[in-house]
Amino acid sequence: MKKVFWMQDFDIMSVSSGAELTDREIFMAGIARGNAYDMILAVAGGGSAGLADADDLIVVSNSTKFSMVAFDHILHTGCRFVFFFHDFWPLCTYRLYYPMLERCKHCPNKSAWLPVWRASDLLVWMSPLHREAWLWACPELEDHPYALVPSAIRVQDFPLGDSERKDTALVVNMVPFKGSANVLEYASEHPDIAITVVGGLDLGPGKGQSNALPANITHLGSVPHFAMPELYRGCKWFLSLPGTPQPFERVVTEAYLSGCELIVNENVGALSYDWFHAGRDVVAEHVKGAPDVFWGAVEGIL
Amino acid sequence: MWQRGRVEHFEGIPVLPGLTEEPYDEDGAIYYSEEGGFDLVLTVGDVWPLHQIPRELGNSPWRAKWVQYLAMDWTDPTPPAAAFNLGRAAYVIPYTSDGQRRLQEQGLTNVLPYIWHGLDTKVWRPYRQDETDAAARSAGFQPDAFNVLIAQANQERKHWPEMLIALALFRERNPHLALRIFCHTFAHGDYDLKSMVEAHGLGSIVKWASQEYLSTGYFDDTSMAKLFAAADCVLDVAAEGFGFSIIQSQSVGTPVIALNACAAPELVRTGVLIEPRSYVIRSDLMRVPLPDSGLLADALDEVLIRQGSGWEQEGVEFIRENFDWDRHIVPQWLERLDVIERGIEARCAWGPLTPSEQLLQRAKQVRYLP
Numbered sequence: 001m002k003k004v005f006w007m008q009d010f011d012i013m014s015v016s017s018g019a020e021l022t023d024r025e026i027f028m029a030g031i032a033r034g035n036a037y038d039m040i041l042a043v044a045g046g047g048s049a050g051l052a053d054a055d056d057l058i059v060v061s062n063s064t065k066f067s068m069v070a071f072d073h074i075l076h077t078g079c080r081f082v083f084f085f086h087d088f089w090p091l092c093t094y095r096l097y098y099p100m101l102e103r104c105k106h107c108p109n110k111s112a113w114l115p116v117w118r119a120s121d122l123l124v125w126m127s128p129l130h131r132e133a134w135l136w137a138c139p140e141l142e143d144h145p146y147a148l149v150p151s152a153i154r155v156q157d158f159p160l161g162d163s164e165r166k167d168t169a170l171v172v173n174m175v176p177f178k179g180s181a182n183v184l185e186y187a188s189e190h191p192d193i194a195i196t197v198v199g200g201l202d203l204g205p206g207k208g209q210s211n212a213l214p215a216n217i218t219h220l221g222s223v224p225h226f227a228m229p230e231l232y233r234g235c236k237w238f239l240s241l242p243g244t245p246q247p248f249e250r251v252v253t254e255a256y257l258s259g260c261e262l263i264v265n266e267n268v269g270a271l272s273y274d275w276f277h278a279g280r281d282v283v284a285e286h287v288k289g290a291p292d293v294f295w296g297a298v299e300g301i302l
Numbered sequence: 303m304w305q306r307g308r309v310e311h312f313e314g315i316p317v318l319p320g321l322t323e324e325p326y327d328e329d330g331a332i333y334y335s336e337e338g339g340f341d342l343v344l345t346v347g348d349v350w351p352l353h354q355i356p357r358e359l360g361n362s363p364w365r366a367k368w369v370q371y372l373a374m375d376w377t378d379p380t381p382p383a384a385a386f387n388l389g390r391a392a393y394v395i396p397y398t399s400d401g402q403r404r405l406q407e408q409g410l411t412n413v414l415p416y417i418w419h420g421l422d423t424k425v426w427r428p429y430r431q432d433e434t435d436a437a438a439r440s441a442g443f444q445p446d447a448f449n450v451l452i453a454q455a456n457q458e459r460k461h462w463p464e465m466l467i468a469l470a471l472f473r474e475r476n477p478h479l480a481l482r483i484f485c486h487t488f489a490h491g492d493y494d495l496k497s498m499v500e501a502h503g504l505g506s507i508v509k510w511a512s513q514e515y516l517s518t519g520y521f522d523d524t525s526m527a528k529l530f531a532a533a534d535c536v537l538d539v540a541a542e543g544f545g546f547s548i549i550q551s552q553s554v555g556t557p558v559i560a561l562n563a564c565a566a567p568e569l570v571r572t573g574v575l576i577e578p579r580s581y582v583i584r585s586d587l588m589r590v591p592l593p594d595s596g597l598l599a600d601a602l603d604e605v606l607i608r609q610g611s612g613w614e615q616e617g618v619e620f621i622r623e624n625f626d627w628d629r630h631i632v633p634q635w636l637e638r639l640d641v642i643e644r645g646i647e648a649r650c651a652w653g654p655l656t657p658s659e660q661l662l663q664r665a666k667q668v669r670y671l672p
Contacts, residue, residue, distance in 0.1 A: 072409025093363075094654040101658050108649050112411040177654070182665050243665045244657050262671035266664045277671070 002056040002302055004030060004037050005079075007063045007070075009044045016225040018151065018250045019062040019086040022290070025152035029291030055079065057302060060120075062086045064095075071116050080301055083117055084124040084149075087247055091137060097177035098244050104137040117141060121301045124149050124294065126247035127269035133245040147297035150273065151250040152290035158257040160280075161233035166194070169237040169263060172228075172251045173199040174219075180204055182241035182265070187214050195239060198223045198231065232258030242267040257284055328354040335359070335366035342642070346371045347543070349384055350586045360390025363653040367392040367646050371417070373543020374401040375459075375564055376588035377581065380408055384588070388412075392651065393642050397544045398565045414638050418569075419544050420631030423622050425523045426553035428614075429531040437525065438532035442509030447480035448606055451533035451556075453526075453547050456491025460540045461593050463498065468598035470502040475599065476606070486511040486521075486529070530554045535605045539576065539593040542566060548573070549625055552617030557608070559601045563591040572617025574601035 006012075012023040030037045044065035058074055060066075061084040074081055088098035090113045098104070117123060117138075123146045125131040135142050174180045174197045181204060187195050195217045203212055213219065223231060228251075232238070238255035241264065248269040256262055257280055264271060275282050307319030321330035332354060335343050343359055343366045345352060352370075359368040370391045374380075380388070388394050388410060395414045396402045402416040443449035450469065454460040473481050489496045489510055499508045512519070527550070530536060536551035536558045542565045551558040552572050560566035562575035576598055578591030624630055646652075657665075 093650060097654040097657075099655045099657040100661050101655060103648070103650075106648070108645060179665055186668070241665060241668065244661055256671065262669075264669055264671065265667055266669070267661065271669070271671075 001035050001038050003040065004056065005040050005042060005058045007042045007044075007058065007060050007066060009062050009065045011043050012041065021225070021250070022086070022152045023061050023084075025154065026149075026291045026294045029152075029295060033295065057082065057298065059084060064089050075116070075119055080121040081119075082122045082124060082298060082301075083120045085130065085134070085247070086126065088134070088245075091134060094177070096244065096246065098133065100133060100136060100245070107137070110138060114138065114140060118144065121145065122147060122297060124297070126150060127272045129245055129267075129269040129272035130247040132272075145301065147293065148273075149294045149297070150270065150287050150290050151248045151253060152294075153250065153253060153257070153287040155257055155284040155288045158229050158232065158254050160257075160259040161229075163233050165236045165259070166234055168194045168196050168235045169239040170231060170235040170255065170260065171195055171197045171239045174217075175200045175202040176204045177242065177244055178246075179241040179243040179265075179267070182243060183217075183239060184214070186239065186241060186263070187217050191216050193237070194218070196220060196231075196235065198228075228254065229258055232260055235260055237261050237263050239263045240268055241265050245269065253283060253287055256280065257287075326351050328352060331355060332358055340366045341646075342367050342369060344369045344371060347373045349388055350381075350588065352387060356387035356390045360387070360392075363651065367642075367651055369393045369395065369642060371395045371397070372401060372405075373397050374404065375541045375543040376584075376590050377541070377563055378404055378408075378589070380404070381587035384586070385410065392646055392649075393638075395638055399568055400565060401543075414641060415634075417631065417634045417638065418625060419546060419549070420625050420627035421549060421553055421621065422523060422628075423553065423626040426527050426530075426550060427622065428555040428618055429528055434528045434532040437528035441482075441484035441529060441532060442507075443482050443484065443532050444480060447482045448476075448602075449532065449534045450481070450483045450537060450602075451486065451530060451535070451551075452483065452537045453486040453530075453550075454538065454540065456488045456493055456495055458492045459590070462493050462495060464593045464595045464598060465537050465539060466498055466502045466504065467595035468602065470504060471595060471599040472602040473504070473507075475603065479606070481507055483508045484511070484529070484533070485509070486516075488516055489513060526550070527554055530556050534609065535559065535602065537598075538566075539598060541590045545569065549621050552614075553621040553625070555614040555618050557605045557614060557617070559598060559605065561591060561593050570617075571620040572614045574604050576601050 006027055008023055010020050012020045012027060027039055030039045056079065058079050058081040060081060087095040089095045090109055092098040093109060123141065123144055125134065125146065125148055127148060127150060131146065131148065171183055174183055180202060184203065193216060197217060197219045199222060201219045232255045238252060238260040240249060240252050245267050246269050252262060252264060252268050253270050270276050275286050309319065310317040318334055320327045321333060331343055343355065345355060349370055349372055355368055359365055368391050370388060372394050374396060385408060391412060393412050393414050394405060394410065396405060396416040399416050402413055405413045452465060469483060483504065485495065485508060499505050530551050531554035533556050536547055536556055538545050538547045538558060539561050541561060541563055544565050545560065548558050548560050548566055548569045558570060558573035560570055560573060560575055562577050567575060576593060579594035580592050581589050582592060583589055
């Protein structure tokens with residue numbers, strides 16, 4: 001039995017944001033492999049406690065709150081370790097707002113972290129776009145062993161349904177790095193399309209908030225994840241126009257599986273997979289099988 | 303917030319009054335940094351009491367950046383909480399090369415080259431005996447005695463019990479030697495030092511700095527330098543993040559006895575380093591070495607034996623060629639501040655930047671998937 005030490009900022013069993021949902025599915029799949037893996041979850045705040053017990057594999061996944069001291073420990077354990085990138089941290093301090101400027105190629109973050117990435121046994125990105133965007137600033141990683149693992153989605157939670165759909169476009173989190181400016185522009189160009197926003201609303205610097213929305217945009221506020229399937233099934237379209245490369249965009253995929261037509265741009269990482277254009281069944285098969293992709297890649301290095 | 307005083311000025315630089323009762327007044331520092339639109343908050347000395355500054359200013363866009371000028375008065379390992387907080391600083395500048403090495407070995411990547419403290423070497427330099435006679439008299443020193451100066455705070459971390467035990471032992475070993483001790487400190491603090499001195503039978507040979515003047519007065523550099531120069535030996539056996547008296551004593555040609563741990567090993571040229579007896583783990587998990595009274599007494603013997611050997615010259619030259627504020631220390635600070643400014647800008651520390659034109663154009667290419 002291989003001992004797997006999974007480092008995460010949050011308790012993946014109780015937190016329902018994107019990275020944690022994916023990690024939960026992959027982690028549980030590791031447990032479900034029976035006697036193959038002994039899974040240990042280390043949540044930030046515990047420092048590097050327990051690393052001394054790490055024998056076989058350390059998975060660094062969404063671990064922004066662990067200090068460099070913890071990573072120094074990882075390198076000293078001599079364990080095999082996997083660096084699972086859920087966004088652009090630690091290359092970019094602003095994670096999902098990676099601007100892909102020339103200066104990014106010379107960022108102090110890159111020089112500080114490159115030795116850690118190179119010391120890993122496997123790098124995991126969430127889509128071809130995700131990896132391409134990383135390699136744009138870090139071509140040194142091009143030949144490093146890697147895997148592409150999409151968001152792990154419980155497809156059974158997102159059935160097509162047969163309820164009537166409103167002629168509404170749904171937007172999740174209308175905030176700058178998700179392209180709030182692009183959504184505003186789309187809304188103004190398509191005044192006949194009603195747009196419903198759930199989650200965060202931030203129109204960017206210099207703009208007001210909900211009172212600055214055009215007439216065809218309505219903000220519902222926060223909606224828990226378990227209520228999203230019903231929302232998806234009630235809307236005809238899902239709108240996502242991020243301004244910066246997004247690793248995968250789980251919500252786009254969930255909406256698509258739920259039957260929404262997509263209004264998206266090339267910054268949505270999921271679209272960079274060939275299989276994403278092969279129909280909903282194929283998409284479902286791949287996101288359902290994401291844990292198998294992960295563990296298959298891991299088994300290749302153990 | 304209420305200001306607990308008025309703004310003073312020191313050489314044209316405004317000195318802002320504290321805002322809270324807390325000794326490190328982190329609330330005040332954060333408030334001023336925001337109200338005043340400061341770019342940088344530089345904290346000097348201890349990191350272990352800081353909580354709000356690391357949390358609120360550490361790696362936070364649109365707020366002042368935090369730089370810690372760090373005293374490391376503990377031995378390895380740096381406790382996880384302190385290391386975590388230090389990792390949040392934009393930069394850490396250790397007081398010593400030992401501190402720099404240890405932090406970098408522990409994995410911190412935001413450590414800049416160390417900067418020692420400095421002295422005005424025009425004041426802190428050797429003096430003729432006639433220039434120090436008055437200081438010697440005020441300290442109770444005698445020309446034919448072995449005169450020991452202890453300029454340490456009356457705090458537990460300064461190991462007064464060990465120093466007094468060692469002095470008593472040294473006196474016992476050298477019954478024909480006249481010993482005089484001047485304590486430039488508050489007699490009452492963490493310890494009732496006067497009672498302890500009496501208990502060790504040292505009361506007749508110990509003199510104290512004016513307690514009133516310590517509270518209300520000001521000991522200028524020149525009078526302090528002459529006091530150090532009048533002594534035959536200075537004791538500083540605490541685990542020091544730097545230890546000013548270590549360089550002060552050597553600068554005027556007086557040997558120092560210090561602990562062979564933390565800052566002292568790289569600062570002592572004319573003096574004796576004593577090995578720690580053991581270590582204690584503080585409540586903040588910092589591992590602190592403890593001095594040994596027997597070894598301290600042996601060190602006093604060694605300093606006594608080496609009197610007149612000329613060994614003080616090495617210390618004088620070392621301090622003069624490395625610790626002058628204007629010639630050595632200030633240029634290093636200017637260089638580090640320049641590095642900090644450029645580094646902060648390079649890290650986009652003031653918030654995310656506008657995406658590249660390529661991304662902006664890509665974002666406008668809308669696709670439809672049925």
